[in-house]
Amino acid sequence: MSHKGKNSASSAKGKKPAKSGAESKGEDVLQAVCLLPLANTPLIEYTLEFLAMNGVQEVYIYCGAHTDQVEDYIGRSRWTSSSKSCPFSVLQFVRVADARSVGDVLRDMDKRSLVDGDFLLVHGDLVSNLILDGALAAHRKRRETSAANIMTMILHSGGPADHRTKTNGITPVFVVDTKTQRCLHYDEMNPLQSDHYLSMDPAIADELSTEFEVRADLIDAQIDICTPEVLALWSESFDYELPRRNFLHGVLKDWELNGKMIYAEIFEDGYAARASNLQMYDSISRDVLGRWTFPFIPENNIMPKQAYKKHSNNVVIETGASHAADAKLQNSVIGTDSSIGSGSKIVNSIIGAGCKIGANVTLENSFIWNGTTVGDGTVISQSILAGNVVVGKGCTIPTGSLISFGVHISDSISFSTAAVLSTVTSIGKQVTKDTNLLGPDSNAAPFFDPEDDELDDEDPSRLQKSLIYSLADYNLSTSSISTFASDVDSDDDNDSNFLSTDVAHSNRSRLSSFASDDSAGKMSFHADAVHGLLDALRAESGDFDSAKLEFMGLRLANNASDAMMRKAVATAFTRRAVELVTPEHGGLDASKAADKAFTACKGASKFVNEVGVGGGESAQIEFILALQRALQHYSKGQEQSKTATLLPAMLQQLYALDILEEEGILGWWADPRAVEGESMAGLKEKCRVLVEWLENAEEEDDDDDDDDDDSD
């Protein structure tokens, strides 16, 4: 697991001036575990081959973590620009220090003006053999028709039945016009959410489309053909992080505001998938074994110096590998210099280079990376053994296990449930050996990911953490997933009441995070209001009254509740303050940022007082809570220390502006809701000094100048 953090995001674009001159195409790769071997070939190779196959000329690679490793790998491979065999005219790494999400990377791309024409955006863990000529031509044609057609997504049909290559847990739902292929709505569903409904804008049925499909079967490899306008849109909405859940959802939702259109090309042939998690890694590996990714299969030796040959039983063996005559091999791939002992049975497995598999070993559905040794008589089923692992004799490794690099396991160790073993902890330190569990020769211990605890119970990404997709631990039935499609299908035909269900009524009490509120449908008010306020705040000059007017108009139009307004105001000001502490905007310290956020605009503080707080102690408590939640959203990244101190700074500022009173702050301090969730408590703790100061001040002189409001 330790290695799983090797995130790399890369971006690529290629330009090919066509007849009309300025046209170009390109691409971009994001967020990958891209050096991990899939069928003994690093993932990034598949991605770059896909790009080369489609005639891409310029590639820009953005890396998240482990940039050095990726750069080093590419530098030594045939892809490097200095190599004569590189099919790209440009292959360049772009380093962004403070990028925490795909959104940050794309905003950086926009800033650098790397692309001036259309480009292709892909992730570094993409495996695909699609030829995009048709989609590109269609995209270009739409571009010529209207500049508002900004993006074309490449999706692959997954069929109505269960399919291993569909993402588990999170189901992407696309609403696509059948005639124009315009994507009208995007949402994500997961079995953990409380309601199994998809809320759509009634305008979809009323004015946007006469005939549309709601498709939950699509395999989305996140291949996007984009125009530079896409980057501009990303820059406009600086809080978008994910290309689908945030960006696509947001842009489609606000179609009236931005007037942009996004299309979906749905492929029936070919193959495209992203190895974005372990389950997908497993699925794609099986697809490679099943030759679905043709021509990117081991037998074709896509990388130089590979020398695989196909033998009977669909066993593909590289020159230099050896196996005992009585070993049973079936549907497997075996890398060079590996040996397999007599009587072993290898089924549906991929074995890397230099592995030693002892006698009478049973390997089923497993992936074994380079240099691993498996002792005699061991049984391994559906697990991943990373590089240089040593497994002793007579061990049993059950389904779903993950054994990280360099782990040693002594003889005769059996696990009853899936084990996740590592030699290092999540922060990179050596673990204390767990010799009880793993035997005297071991150097490893079970691995616990601290992020697991941070994840919300309702967060569907929990479902994708393990190698085996299972809902067994969750208190629900999978039937809810499969009934979903039929629900929607029947509904969208004639039941327009369902579509026009008033979104504001779905007032779910989800405290987890603002981002997840998107799905509730009240996003449009929230997003529009926050946008409007932010624009006014960013302008820093001029009157805030117009912004206020707009805000109130929005409120009336959407029939927004006080709580929603409070949330919107709190979010807008928090975002502005967070923006101000980031280096791009001068990196002010927390108190200055808070000061600037609330006072730079004339009328802003008054607005907060009247609209955001507007009332007594309970309203103040609610507003502080809203601020705290908004901040919680930002407190996970690198700027954590700075944003965390924003809360006391903002409270102090509001206190100084007479918007908040002692009672409000102290009431919040005592409120149990302020400590729900781990980071909330952390944020609260930062305010201790302020609260103590307030308490002391109260004791010392009761007739302070804000006594006049004490009557609340």
Add this chain to the structure above:
Amino acid sequence: MPSVSTGHALDLEKFLKSLKGQPLEASVNSLISLLKRRQIKGSEPCAIATAHILLQVVARSKWHDVDSLLINVSRTGRKLVDAQPNELVIGNIVRRVLGLIRDEASEDRGDTADESASEAPTPTDIVPPTSISQQWTTKRFESANTAAPPVRPPIVSSYSSINPPKSLFHLLSTSPPANGDVSPFKTSGASTPTWRGNSGQIHALRSEVIDGIEEIKDEISQVDDQIAASAEVQIHPGDLVLVHQPSTTVERFILRAAQKRKFTVLIAMAPPRRHSAENQHATFRKKLSAAGITVVNVMNGGLMAYMSRVNKVIIGARAIVATGGVVADAGSAAIARAAKEQGTAVVVLSGVYKLSPESPFDESSLIEWGDSSTFVSFADGPMVCGAEIRTALTELIPPELVDTYITNLGTHSRDHLSSLISDHYKREDADFHIWEEALS
């Protein structure tokens, strides 16, 4: 699918266009990638691409004697063969070029004795290459007619023993770098007369070999026409002819016959692919109907019922191995066997360039396996997860099932193939890939 110029995906056409602008190594690597990705597939495109790239190797790689040229060509050839080992045509073209170089070199050496004297005084290297090549082409034809047969055998056998002393001598003669000239082959005036003669020879050999490769390219492009020429002899009026997934070669063959004869064509088709079912061979059918030929489409499964009435089965080959076995589209072998049972004649159409001196003992190593999604949709979850799907693109028709081979050189029986092979390939090149491995 012929790609339009607006497309970005690579194909043969784009590759050929890119040849001029790229350094040689890049071209070779890009061709290897294209072959591996199967973006160039099928015997004819592979043959054309191989011929083009070898021409580039001869024209642009660094070589200073015949040996190093042979090494360059076979090294590149080996890489190409490795990239697509199932496409025997690639190896064939490489062998043809290697044989060509040996031929030219041996004539060259045979002629040096008298030629060097006459050529040394004339500044050959200033003469434009075209005139040299003309000079040499004419000479080549003379020698091909008269001198070549007696000269060849001894030269070939003692070839490697003659050459090293020669190059060693050259090495010695340049060893004192009197004028600091490191690469004597580039210049002419500063070198000794011996050198000038040799560099002239190299120059001439180069253009000679290039001409030879151009001839191979021409041959490939004319194959279909030449094969079609024997159509009238093969197809008689009233015949019922069965073709299996007709390639362009087969189509032209049938169309040529259709100009003169009236007959019926049965087209055996693969099970319809999911999307292109309607378009299979549509243009071919239209052309035939225009020529007044009755066309019947038959699915592979129902073929055997028709076999007793069929007079001839015509199969387009992807390659022919030395034993006479034919690598053809999957499904052909069953047809050929059915034809054999019914005593129907099986005719195989193939350019000579597809005839390979190789005869692999492992038949399965010749078979190209394709994409699983050919017949099963990837969207069919239960099939994808529950079934192992194998799609063979080619299969081997055993030699005993084939009655006649028609090439661009005429009609042959199986026994005649070996003489065709020995005419076209040199024995020492048969295993050029193994030979090269030993060298490197």
